[in-house]
Amino acid sequence: MCGIIGYIGGRNAAVEVYEGLKRLEYRGYDSAGAAFCDGDKLTLIKKRGKVEKLLPHLKSVRATIGIGHTRWATHGVPSDVNAHPHSVGNICVVHNGIIENYAELKAGLEAEGSVFLSRTDSEVAAHLLNKYYDGDLLYAMKMTVGKLRGSYALMAVCKGENKIVAACNKSPLIIGYGFGENYCASDEPALAGKCETIVVMEDGDLAEITAESVAVYNAVYNCELQSVIREPEPNLAVSADMSTGDCPHYMLKEIREVPESVLSTKRAFSGIADKFKTAVSGAKRIIMTGCGTAYHAALIGKRYFESFASIPVEVETAGEFRYKDPLINEDTVLFAISQSGETADTVEAARLARSRGAKIVAVTNSHRSQLNRIADIVVPVAAGPEICVAATKSYTGQITALYLCALAFAGKDDGGIIEYAAGLCRDVVKNTNVDKLAHMCARSRGTYFMGRDLDYAVALEGSLKLKEISYVPGDGYPAGELKHGTLALIDRRTVSVFVITDKELAGKSGNAVEQVISRGGKVAVVTNVKGLELPQGVSEVITIPECDKFLSPLLSVIVLQYLAYRTAVLLKKDPDKPRNLAKSVTVE
Numbered sequence: 001m002c003g004i005i006g007y008i009g010g011r012n013a014a015v016e017v018y019e020g021l022k023r024l025e026y027r028g029y030d031s032a033g034a035a036f037c038d039g040d041k042l043t044l045i046k047k048r049g050k051v052e053k054l055l056p057h058l059k060s061v062r063a064t065i066g067i068g069h070t071r072w073a074t075h076g077v078p079s080d081v082n083a084h085p086h087s088v089g090n091i092c093v094v095h096n097g098i099i100e101n102y103a104e105l106k107a108g109l110e111a112e113g114s115v116f117l118s119r120t121d122s123e124v125a126a127h128l129l130n131k132y133y134d135g136d137l138l139y140a141m142k143m144t145v146g147k148l149r150g151s152y153a154l155m156a157v158c159k160g161e162n163k164i165v166a167a168c169n170k171s172p173l174i175i176g177y178g179f180g181e182n183y184c185a186s187d188e189p190a191l192a193g194k195c196e197t198i199v200v201m202e203d204g205d206l207a208e209i210t211a212e213s214v215a216v217y218n219a220v221y222n223c224e225l226q227s228v229i230r231e232p233e234p235n236l237a238v239s240a241d242m243s244t245g246d247c248p249h250y251m252l253k254e255i256r257e258v259p260e261s262v263l264s265t266k267r268a269f270s271g272i273a274d275k276f277k278t279a280v281s282g283a284k285r286i287i288m289t290g291c292g293t294a295y296h297a298a299l300i301g302k303r304y305f306e307s308f309a310s311i312p313v314e315v316e317t318a319g320e321f322r323y324k325d326p327l328i329n330e331d332t333v334l335f336a337i338s339q340s341g342e343t344a345d346t347v348e349a350a351r352l353a354r355s356r357g358a359k360i361v362a363v364t365n366s367h368r369s370q371l372n373r374i375a376d377i378v379v380p381v382a383a384g385p386e387i388c389v390a391a392t393k394s395y396t397g398q399i400t401a402l403y404l405c406a407l408a409f410a411g412k413d414d415g416g417i418i419e420y421a422a423g424l425c426r427d428v429v430k431n432t433n434v435d436k437l438a439h440m441c442a443r444s445r446g447t448y449f450m451g452r453d454l455d456y457a458v459a460l461e462g463s464l465k466l467k468e469i470s471y472v473p474g475d476g477y478p479a480g481e482l483k484h485g486t487l488a489l490i491d492r493r494t495v496s497v498f499v500i501t502d503k504e505l506a507g508k509s510g511n512a513v514e515q516v517i518s519r520g521g522k523v524a525v526v527t528n529v530k531g532l533e534l535p536q537g538v539s540e541v542i543t544i545p546e547c548d549k550f551l552s553p554l555l556s557v558i559v560l561q562y563l564a565y566r567t568a569v570l571l572k573k574d575p576d577k578p579r580n581l582a583k584s585v586t587v588e
């Protein structure tokens with residue numbers, strides 16, 4: 001949700017900020033902007049639209065200090081004026097997060113004569129910085145954050161001040177160390193190839209960054225700033241990972257990386273298996289939570305734990321869980337599943353569960369996320385950077401991780417089946433053709449994804465993927481529920497995609513297929529059930545390799561990911577940057 005970047009040093013800040021913003025664009029892309037300081041010159045550029053809209057305006061900029069922002073609108077429509085940086089007096093500021101008490105602050109500032117230009121919550125930070133600025137930008141930032149409630153990662157520059165001042169609380173911010181130059185950014189990939197060493201700022205931290213020095217302070221419990229040491233760590237992001245390689249889109253590249261995500265996650269799990277077993281031993285109750293795709297992975301994880309370890313598991317979306325006054329005690333283990341480890345609802349759900357005594361298992365694809373810091377143990381999803389907003393290889397990594405966790409909890413190991421499944425994933429990646437089905441979906445009025453048991457969980461994910469990037473409406477349903485309402489929606493302009501990978505349930509799903517065909521609906525089936533008898537009239541059958549039923553989701557979902565991708569491309573939508581969305585949802 002919004003990405004911010006800052007640079008100070010001997011290179012041209014315009015170039016550094018632009019490159020950083022391009023890498024952060026997956027966090028939001030409805031508008032972008034930057035501010036540059038060079039001596040007494042302050043330049044502010046902001047535009048509605050993607051980061052590249054800034055490029056023509058940056059060509060003439062030469063500066064040693066710059067901050068930039070790529071936005072996902074929360075307060076105020078995407079527009080030039082609502083884009084960041086916000087500027088008041090000689091100060092410019094960029095913000096990621098939500099200032100919850102902005103209306104109250106704004107009213108107070110307006111009463112004192114401030115004139116607001118935008119509809120954003122963030123502009124209050126600019127007015128407060130200006131109000132408290134008396135020649136010391138760090139002091140102004142300390143006073144400003146003292147007034148804010150909510151989440152923020154802030155970076156400010158001021159005409160005549162040779163520094164960037166940053167602050168964060170519940171929104172990520174890292175500082176990247178260079179030689180005679182320093183950076184500050186929302187995440188590590190923004191600094192891939194730029195800085196080998198970083199420092200992760202913690203909640204309540206403030207930082208004063210010059211080209212030669214970095215000083216970090218914390219003011220949470222003290223009115224006075226306390227200097228604090230934050231351990232430098234290596235930047236693990238690699239710049240080569242940030243390209244699309246020989247693929248036209250990140251999404252295609254990332255689907256092709258599914259087999260590797262499965263294998264790498266298995267390798268990573270072997271490094272923590274014993275620690276995991278110790279951490280969860282004695283658990284009497286398991287809850288799994290996450291949002292979107294991560295929630296869908298939790299539905300599959302539930303099934304694994306219940307089948308392999310006979311322990312009941314509850315699954316709840318994080319946004320619901322945290323407001324339900326959940327029953328939790330020391331015997332509870334909460335699995336918080338999140339690709340980014342930064343999703344606000346999931347992080348807060350984990351915080352809540354922890355405060356009530358639960359053990360927290362973070363299942364994340366991020367080495368240094370907020371969720372990882374809260375967790376008792378991190379189960380790594382080793383999918384590598386996932387840039388496309390639509391989750392693909394992280395989902396298969398999550399499923400793999402949960403499969404291995406459930407086996408470990410039951411005192412078993414996978415006996416090499418993960419490697420086997422990864423090989424089958426490779427076949428599916430290589431041999432799947434969804435072109436006919438993608439054309440059907442692109443022309444359809446509605447799409448319904450159905451299955452039973454694990455296939456239902458995959459159907460939900462397939463439906464989310466298609467909606468998210470192609471904007472073709474639809475939904476995922478349990479196949480048995482069809483006749484209880486959804487059947488009313490079926491006509492010849494709809495496409496129903498059935499996932500059928502469980503031999504024992506295949507006949508039952510076949511009945512639902514029949515019911516759709518009888519109402520004139522078009523039907524496609526994704527299956528690996530040998531000898532599956534399907535009624536006449538099925539438009540398309542996509543066959544995947546036979547596989548253990550618990551690992552079939554790894555294969556069937558690849559077909560549905562390809563389907564979403566191809567449909568989006570046919571409809572000329574950008575699969576990597578779907579409208580209205582962002583990769584990392586760090587606000588409520």
Ligand code: M6R
Pocket residue numbers: 290291292293294337338339340341342343346389390391392464465468583584585
């Ligand atoms: O980073 P997270 O896994 O916590 O993100 C959760 C969801 O926002 C995410 O999975 C979302 O649903 C995807 N864009 C779906 O493709």
